[in-house]
Amino acid sequence: MTVHRGWYLLAFRSELADEITPLAIGPRRLIALREDERLRVLDASCPHRGAHLGYGGRREGDCVVCPFHGKRIGLGDSSKHWSVAEHQVLEWGDAVFVRLSDDPAGDRGFEQSLKGWKTDYPLVAAVSLPVDVPSEYVVENAFDPDHFKAVHGVPGNQGMATRIGEHGELVIEGQFLMQASPWQDARRLEEIRWEAVRTGRVRWDFKPRFHAQAFSPNVVVTEFGPESERQVIVTGSVPSAGGGCTARVAIGVREHQRAALPALLGGSEKALAEDKVVWEHLDHAMTPRYDARDAPVLAFRRFCADFSGGTDA
Template sequence: MTAQLGKPHSGWYLPAFTSELTAEVTPLEIGTRRLVAVRDEAGIRVFDADCPHRGAHLGYGGRLSGDCLVCPFHGRRIALGDTTRRWSVREHHVIVSGEAVFVRLADTPDDDRGLTRALKELGGTHPLTAAVIKPVDVDPAMIVENAFDIDHFTEVHKVPRLRGMAHRDGDEGELIIEGEFVMGAKPGSTSGPSVTRARFLACAYSPGVVVTRFGPPGWEQVIVTAAVPRESGGCVARVAIGVRPEQRGELPLLIGGSERALAEDAVVWERLNPRVVPRFDGGDAAVVAYRRFCAGFREPA
């Protein structure tokens, strides 16, 4: 069965920044999927949170004891990822890239879609910094879809002109859109070249994560935009920004710009009528391709 928009899927998520996981045990939520993050000598690890004994949430009151979590309900020792033991919870694949903690809800690498490789490359050049955490009352897939919604850049974000915006499939199953923003110099910028034409290259690695490289050659920044569904509805959007060491002075401006852009989008998102059946036209080809991409993800086991 394929995953539906807004439902937990087998691909990648960005459910937390490292600053949100300072305790040994922290509860996490990906829609109806209850998870628990554990900090131990191996770093940050993520597991299913339902105690197999009676269903208590191990993230609320559970305590780390060796290679187990002690359940807060009946004190059972629940093994972390060791399914050969009587009581255990499943472990999920985690990548920590800078301050961003990525989780994939799948046992196999089928739904990696190239994100592992991309994060390894970014870690050496553009370490990720936490920028924005924002609850939004919209289907989470809409957050990533924005990168493929070409017309909204001029109407919502007032980009003067776009050139050559075209989408394609990537070599590892990711979905890519690439083109050029034609714009004036960045207001308030204190360093770097005057930007008149900025390359835009966005790669969606799941319905929950898109990585965008933006800017002129040699001065591009990386923007990771992600969304995690909430069980109560809507989602939590997170944005991380990666810059080269010599660009660190740009971070406050870039973070402010990300906050403004997300707020501009939220005005539209939170007033969409979900009962309206989309009537796509030729300008929506990239959005249609993105929705087809989303349909290729299955519901996690």
């Protein structure tokens, strides 16, 4: 199995409570190390006999002591006789991202973009859910305009065109068509619904911006809503060794929107559960018959193909 070299939303900080936590990306075995507020991610297999350093290994200075033979394993220090490789880590609120290669082409502008979001939109973990579907399907959802109505009940959308961004990321942008902002008070929303029933006319007075950027087959960042109500939704997936993946969603809002955060977190959990039902009952043996509405999905699949020359696990 091949693991690509792009970015992954590897975990939430709450999932890394121990000093050494075993993790994996597909069959690629990893460990996360806590150093006060800093997190480091390294390969987990001892270079001596392959023991997993995350199960019984203990930290000792700048090394991890292997639980099998007690050898001191250096942490990303190639000058040591025994050492494991270290990988780039970026943190954004509760989210921990990792990239398995230092190849600049694999970043696709994510590190620079994250700096722009990090201060104004601190991320809060929304949901982490095992799903029995190839991991790329999770991020592909952002590039599947028709599923928003069929699966999630969004009235409609327009635009939703894709393009390649400045750094090689894949971008899709357009508008959702809605009667009113979901952030209005419940009484006003009910009045708008009754007006549509009474007049027989639906007015799309609220057209929030939808702007999503995929930085790898496994990480997409979506900006949603008008400037005054904008939220940032980060969706990621990590493939499991036995097939399937873990899907994660995190939400970022500015300080004046903090009161809306619980509803947004709940909405993300609900939406991912709706997607899970569809994903886990797909027929992967059939040959898809794409039409013109699937152009963004096909653009995403071409984007994924750029990452196929990954690193052997």
